[in-house]
Each structure stands twice: as C-alpha cells, then as structure tokens.
Amino acid sequence: ACGGIGGTTGGTTATSVAQIPQLKPDQQVSIVFESYNYGLAGSWTDTFNALIAAFSKEHPNIKVTAQKPQGNSPNPATDTISSIQNQMAAGTPPDVAQLGFSDLDFTIHQLGAKPLDELVGKQEVQAEFDGPKYPYAARARTLDDWDGHTYGVPFVFSTPVLYYNASLFQQAGLDPATPPTTWQQVSDAARAIVDKTGKGGVYIDCLTKTAKDWCFQSMVRSNGGRVISADRKTLTYADAPAVQVAQFGQQLVASGVMPKLDQKQGYEGFARGDVGMILETSSVQGVFEKGAKGKWDLRDAQMPSFDGKPTVPTNSGAGLHILSNDPAKQRAAWELIKFLTSPEAFTMISKGIGYLPLRTGLLDDPDGLRPWAEQNPLVTPNVAQLERMEPWVSMPGANYLQIRDNMMDAVESVVFQGKDARSTLSTAQQAGARLLPAS
Numbered sequence: 385a386c387g388g389i390g391g392t393t394g395g396t397t398a399t400s401v402a403q404i405p406q407l408k409p410d411q412q413v414s415i416v417f418e419s420y421n422y423g424l425a426g427s428w429t430d431t432f433n434a435l436i437a438a439f440s441k442e443h444p445n446i447k448v449t450a451q452k453p454q455g456n457s458p459n460p461a462t463d464t465i466s467s468i469q470n471q472m473a474a475g476t477p478p479d480v481a482q483l484g485f486s487d488l489d490f491t492i493h494q495l496g497a498k499p500l501d502e503l504v505g506k507q508e509v510q511a512e513f514d515g516p517k518y519p520y521a522a523r524a525r526t527l528d529d530w531d532g533h534t535y536g537v538p539f540v541f542s543t544p545v546l547y548y549n550a551s552l553f554q555q556a557g558l559d560p561a562t563p564p565t566t567w568q569q570v571s572d573a574a575r576a577i578v579d580k581t582g583k584g585g586v587y588i589d590c591l592t593k594t595a596k597d598w599c600f601q602s603m604v605r606s607n608g609g610r611v612i613s614a615d616r617k618t619l620t621y622a623d624a625p626a627v628q629v630a631q632f633g634q635q636l637v638a639s640g641v642m643p644k645l646d647q648k649q650g651y652e653g654f655a656r657g658d659v660g661m662i663l664e665t666s667s668v669q670g671v672f673e674k675g676a677k678g679k680w681d682l683r684d685a686q687m688p689s690f691d692g693k694p695t696v697p698t699n700s701g702a703g704l705h706i707l708s709n710d711p712a713k714q715r716a717a718w719e720l721i722k723f724l725t726s727p728e729a730f731t732m733i734s735k736g737i738g739y740l741p742l743r744t745g746l747l748d749d750p751d752g753l754r755p756w757a758e759q760n761p762l763v764t765p766n767v768a769q770l771e772r773m774e775p776w777v778s779m780p781g782a783n784y785l786q787i788r789d790n791m792m793d794a795v796e797s798v799v800f801q802g803k804d805a806r807s808t809l810s811t812a813q814q815a816g817a818r819l820l821p822a823s
C-alpha cells in the first residue's frame with residue numbers, strides 16, 4: 385500500500401534504521417548544509433546567513449558549513465540533484481540538504497534520504513510538526529511523507545501568486561483595487577497596460593523548463609486536468625486541459641501582451657517596473673519589494689481562474705532531508721532542521737524572503753507575525769491558497785527529471801516559439817511515457 389502522494393518506484397528505501405542518540409552537551413559536531421537559497425544574492429543569502437548565525441549561537445557545539453548547490457544554472461533550484469549526485473560519487477554528500485518536492489521520489493529511493501520517524505522516533509517528528517505553540521498548516525505537514533514515513537520536513541514554499549504593479553494599472557486606466565480574477569481579465573488588463581504604457585503586460589513564470597512544473601501543474605489542474613494521473617502511472621499532459629493552457633500562453637505571446645523572456649528576465653523585468661503582472665512564487669517577493677520600494681506600488685492577488693473554474697493552487701519549494709549516515713551528524717542535522725522550521729526561523733524567512741510561514745498560527749498572534757502581516761498584506765493571498773493547496777507531484781522513477789524537462793521543453797516551445805500545442809505535447813508525452821518505470 386502506498387502512502388504520501390504516490391507509489392514507490394523501487395530503489396533503496398531504508399525501512400529500518402536505529403534511533404540516534406542525543407548529543408552530549410560538550411560534543412562537537414560539524415555538518416554541511418546545502419540549500420539553493422544560497423544561490424541568489426540579496427534577500428535569499430542574507431536571510432539564510434542570519435538563520436545559520438542564530439542557530440550557531442543557540443548550538444555552539446554544532447558547526448554548520450552552509451553551501452549552495454554546485455552548478456551554474458540560471459535557477460539554482462534546478463542544480464540541487466546533480467550537485468548531490470556529484471558529491472555522492474565523490475563520497476562527500478552534504479549531511480542535510482534542501483531538496484525540491486518534485487525530487488521527492490528520487491530523494492527517497494535513489495539518494496537514500498533517511499526516514500526521520502525512525503531516526504528520531506515518531507513522537508519527536510509529531511512534536512516537531514505540532515510545535516509547542518504554532519502547529520504546521522495541515523496541507524504542509526505531509527508533503528515529504530511517503531509510504532507511512534516522514535522523509536523530510538517541508539520547509540520553504542509558495543503557492544502561485546499574481547503580483548501586479550498597481551502604478552502601471554493606474555496609468556493604464558485600470559482599477560488597482562480590483563485585480564483580475566480570471567485569465568481572460570488578465571489578458572484584457574495586459575492589453576491595456578501594453579497599449580497605454582508601452583510596458584510588458586504579463587509574465588507567467590510557469591511555462592519554461594527553468595520554472596520546473598510546479599505551477600504548470602497548478603494551471604492544468606485549475607483547468608480541470610492533470611499532467612500525470614493520480615496514481616502517477618500515466619502521463620496526461622497532452623489531454624485537452626493542458627493543451628489549452630499551453631495555447632493560452634501562446635496566444636498571450638502572439639498577441640504581444642506576454643514578453644518573450646526567460647525566467648530571470650521575467651522576474652527581474654517585473655521588479656524593475658517593466659511588466660504589469662507576474663504569476664510567481666513568493667520566493668522572489670523580496671526581490672520585488674526591493675525593486676518597487678519608493679518607485680512603484682507592489683500588490684498581489686490569488687491566482688486567476690479559467691472562466692471561473694475553481695483554482696487548484698499547488699506548492700513550489702523544498703523540504704529538509706538528512707543524507708548523512710553518521711549518528712552524531714544525523715542528530716546535529718535534526719537540531720538544525722528543528723531550528724530552521726521554528727517560529728523564530730519562519731518569522732525571519734517570511735519577512736526576509738516572502739515564503740509562507742508554515743506555522744500559520746504566527747499570523748494570528750499579536751506577539752507573532754500579526755502586526756507585520758497587517759502592515760504587509762502581500763502574504764494574505766498566499767496564505768488563503770495554502771488552505772486548499774494540493775501537492776506538487778513528483779514524476780516517478782530514475783528518469784523523472786527527463787520526463788519533467790521534456791514536458792516543460794514542449795510547453796516552452798509552444799508558448800514562446802509558436803509550435804503547435806497538440807502535436808508538440810503529444811510527441812513529448814509519447815517520449816516521456818517510454819521513460820516511466822515499468823510497473
């Protein structure tokens with residue numbers, strides 16, 4: 385029987401590991417922590433440096449060496465797995481790593497992430513999620529579960545948020561108090577922005593290989609389909625709902641309201657005030673706030689719907705996983721994980737970067753994040769979507785990345801190069817189907 389969000393696909397799952405001892409008060413331990421949030425200067429790196437400094441103060445016996453994934457992809461979050469594999473081949477993997485939910489199947493079955501409930505015991509895992517004060521949001525706490533075990537602690541993520549430039553709305557004669565709620569309204573607003581201001585209309589950061597597939601999955605589900613069947617055995621991204629999403633993106637580009645930009649150009653352009661709207665992860669909210677400060681009015685809204693069909697927000701982001709085989713390092717890694725997911729840490733992460741505070745009770749507490757949230761309403765649409773969020777589903781098997789990348793390459797070529805949607809997605813899907821694990 386399968387738990388989590390899908391079936392296992394073979395590999396090397398540990399089913400029984402010994403519970404690790406506590407560290408002695410004077411026991412010195414060094415661990416390596418790898419996070420893609422070290423891959424972008426500014427709000428990401430600053431916040432993570434502050435987090436590790438605060439942890440080191442609380443745990444002077446644990447020395448943390450923090451590093452970004454090896455590689456030079458424009459999106460450091462796409463370098464994580466090859467980085468771990470290279471270090472594993474060299475015999476020196478990091479002890480604790482922040483790995484994407486899209487990589488979960490592979491992380492468990494090929495990278496050998498440890499089942500935390502066996503490492504530290506079920507009760508301690510439960511206590512971590514319940515917290516003494518602010519429990520994890522219900523939709524967040526099981527994202528790294530599989531087959532009845534907890535292989536990671538969900539850490540940083542967002543749902544798809546529609547950020548918009550209220551100053552450009554005003555210049556275009558649009559009402560910034562009523563942002564678009566449907567994709568048709570987005571298209572119309574984008575047209576007005578292009579025509580009246582000469583700026584870009586909208587950038588949907590869900591339609592390229594670099595964006596990965598978290599919010600493409602969300603858009604397709606919001607149009608009544610899926611990219612892979614619920615049992616993760618059949619690819620379904622050449623079905624009508626996905627084809628229509630790709631065609632919609634293509635029309636936006638062809639009509640000149642979505643600029644032909646890659647991911648980095650897209651979010652940097654929006655931060656500069658050169659694009660009216662962007663569908664984006666809140667991981668770059670700090671970049672937008674910095675760009676907007678003193679120059680233009682940054683606001684946001686929930687993701688738009690297709691003609692009023694209910695939206696299905698999915699999550700981006702990553703969880704924290706223990707890869708070390710050494711009991712002392714495993715315990716030190718667990719201490720780091722507990723700290724990084726503490727109320728104190730989520731307060732720093734939400735304020736500094738913009739990711740969701742997964743201990744959502746913080747937002748209701750006058751001594752927690754409530755005063756900040758009242759001054760910073762950008763968090764509100766994201767938190768509302770968290771309540772009905774569905775998991776970002778990882779593709780199955782050892783070829784999962786190739787399956788995902790083939791799909792997103794096909795989507796990208798439809799949207800940005802004008803390829804025929806139906807035939808392009810069908811051809812890619814047939815190739816992807818051959819890469820699925822035999823079952």
Ligand SMILES: O=P(O)(O)OC[C@H](O)CO
Pocket residue numbers: 459461540541542595665666667700701702
């Ligand atoms: O998945 P997130 O939300 O952590 O964001 C990382 C993105 O890939 C940045 O573009």
